[in-house]
Amino acid sequence: MNDIKNAVSRYIDSQRDKMTEDLRTLVKIPSVIGETKLGMPFGEEPAKVLSAALNICRNAGLFIRNFDNYVGTVDLDWGAEPALGILCHLDIVPAGSGWTYPPFDITEDAGRLYGRGTIDNKGPAIAALYALKAIQALNIRLSENVRLIFGTNEENGSCDLAYYRSKEELPPMLFTPDCSYPVINTEKGVLRLGIDGNVSVPSSGMIIHKIEGGNAVNAVPDFCGALVSGVSPEEIMNCAAKLGSDISAEVHPSYNLQRIIIKGRGAHASLPENGSNAVTAMLKLLSSLSGGYAEIKALSRLYPFGETDGYSLDISCADDISGGLTAVLSMIEFDGFRIEAKSDVRFPVCRTSEEIINTLYLLCGDNNLRLSVHYSSEPHHVPESSEFIRTLLSVYEDFTGKSGYCISTGGSSYVHNTENGVAFGAEFPGYENNAHGPDESISVENLLLNAKIFANTIIRICGKEQD
Numbered sequence: 001m002n003d004i005k006n007a008v009s010r011y012i013d014s015q016r017d018k019m020t021e022d023l024r025t026l027v028k029i030p031s032v033i034g035e036t037k038l039g040m041p042f043g044e045e046p047a048k049v050l051s052a053a054l055n056i057c058r059n060a061g062l063f064i065r066n067f068d069n070y071v072g073t074v075d076l077d078w079g080a081e082p083a084l085g086i087l088c089h090l091d092i093v094p095a096g097s098g099w100t101y102p103p104f105d106i107t108e109d110a111g112r113l114y115g116r117g118t119i120d121n122k123g124p125a126i127a128a129l130y131a132l133k134a135i136q137a138l139n140i141r142l143s144e145n146v147r148l149i150f151g152t153n154e155e156n157g158s159c160d161l162a163y164y165r166s167k168e169e170l171p172p173m174l175f176t177p178d179c180s181y182p183v184i185n186t187e188k189g190v191l192r193l194g195i196d197g198n199v200s201v202p203s204s205g206m207i208i209h210k211i212e213g214g215n216a217v218n219a220v221p222d223f224c225g226a227l228v229s230g231v232s233p234e235e236i237m238n239c240a241a242k243l244g245s246d247i248s249a250e251v252h253p254s255y256n257l258q259r260i261i262i263k264g265r266g267a268h269a270s271l272p273e274n275g276s277n278a279v280t281a282m283l284k285l286l287s288s289l290s291g292g293y294a295e296i297k298a299l300s301r302l303y304p305f306g307e308t309d310g311y312s313l314d315i316s317c318a319d320d321i322s323g324g325l326t327a328v329l330s331m332i333e334f335d336g337f338r339i340e341a342k343s344d345v346r347f348p349v350c351r352t353s354e355e356i357i358n359t360l361y362l363l364c365g366d367n368n369l370r371l372s373v374h375y376s377s378e379p380h381h382v383p384e385s386s387e388f389i390r391t392l393l394s395v396y397e398d399f400t401g402k403s404g405y406c407i408s409t410g411g412s413s414y415v416h417n418t419e420n421g422v423a424f425g426a427e428f429p430g431y432e433n434n435a436h437g438p439d440e441s442i443s444v445e446n447l448l449l450n451a452k453i454f455a456n457t458i459i460r461i462c463g464k465e466q467d
């Protein structure tokens with residue numbers, strides 16, 4: 001077995017330049033979602049990058065199929081059902097600003113390859129492809145087939161995978177190198193909720209003309225603004241001082257109106273404790289100022305500033321497998337009469353979406369608010385004791401010398417809605433690759449290491465007893 005491992009490593013190392021050039025081919029195509037065209041469900045560029053990747057595979061003598069430009073597959077062995085699948089995606093998020101290097105090319109600098117998609121997820125796709133090429137080039141005998149699955153819509157709802165699953169079954173063992181090592185086997189359930197209601201405007205005291213905060217349902221909002229009258233700037237600042245040092249508040253008077261601006265700290269909604277919620281801070285401030293506005297006060301009671309575990313919503317819970325529930329009020333709009341808010345809730349495997357929705361539905365109704373469910377997915381969990389996960393962890397340990405373990409996340413990965421899929425790679429703990437940000441990169445060393453890990457995983461799972 002060691003002979004094979006060494007031969008794979010030598011082969012992958014010898015392909016360093018070819019891997020870089022193939023990665024460049026993919027990175028040069030700005031495969032951001034575009035307008036749907038005939039035969040191109042996610043626009044021209046995602047279709048183009050899929051065809052480029054499948055071309056590389058065809059030229060390598062691998063068996064390819066294109067599922068109507070949703071998904072492409074690459075098989076080592078034609079005609080046999082795969083025992084193992086490796087799921088990567090070739091679509092990307094837009095470049096955004098702040099780049100030092102050209103986003104749609106590969107620049108090598110100090111052992112790192114820079115460009116959009118190098119880590120998320122074109123680099124890992126190339127590593128997986130070269131894992132197959134290594135097995136083919138070295139004539140390593142497998143008793144079972146392995147299939148690469150290239151998707152083109154991971155960044156915008158994973159409709160690619162839904163389409164593929166309507167045509168083909170997923171392999172019984174499946175991993176995606178679209179997160180980090182060692183293995184992510186548990187993902188919390190996700191709810192995206194709307195909360196709205198008409199507000200009874202009080203006849204005296206402070207009048208709230210407008211509230212606006214947050215710009216993404218899956219983020220802790222770092223900004224909230226409000227426009228009020230019938231209250232002095234001094235009163236506002238006195239109450240704002242009680243909110244603590246984790247946020248900052250300003251008041252800008254103009255005529256008889258006061259514009260209040262609260263700045264907090266943004267964070268991903270799966271890790272709300274890292275943020276400081278400007279919207280719930282604003283609701284707390286306005287509630288402490290006003291005599292009326294029962295619905296705004298209710299919303300502030302349900303989502304108290306500083307609370308992230310859903311305690312006041314009566315849905316707080318936790319288990320050993322996935323940790324605790326998180327609840328974030330992430331967006332609000334109020335025009336003086338009507339509130340529209342959005343909330344992100346992530347819940348552990350011990351609960352179902354139905355249980356949580358039922359509790360919140362009643363709670364909102366009691367407070368003259370209306371709940372709507374915009375998105376819901378159940379928690380995802382693959383037991384750590386499975387042979388598949390034990391093999392993944394053992395290959396990881398073998399190549400890194402570090403101990404392997406399973407991770408639970410509040411995030412949702414590419415395999416969230418699959419039966420047995422887990423995330424395995426491609427980021428190594430302790431490395432920052434800036435996925436989705438400027439100057440996204442992967443180190444050459446880690447690109448090669450990923451390919452070696454994937455090849456050895458395939459051999460361990462699909463291989464014949466060789467020695």
Ligand SMILES: [Zn+2]
Nearest residue numbers: 120121154178
């Ligand atoms: Zn990704």
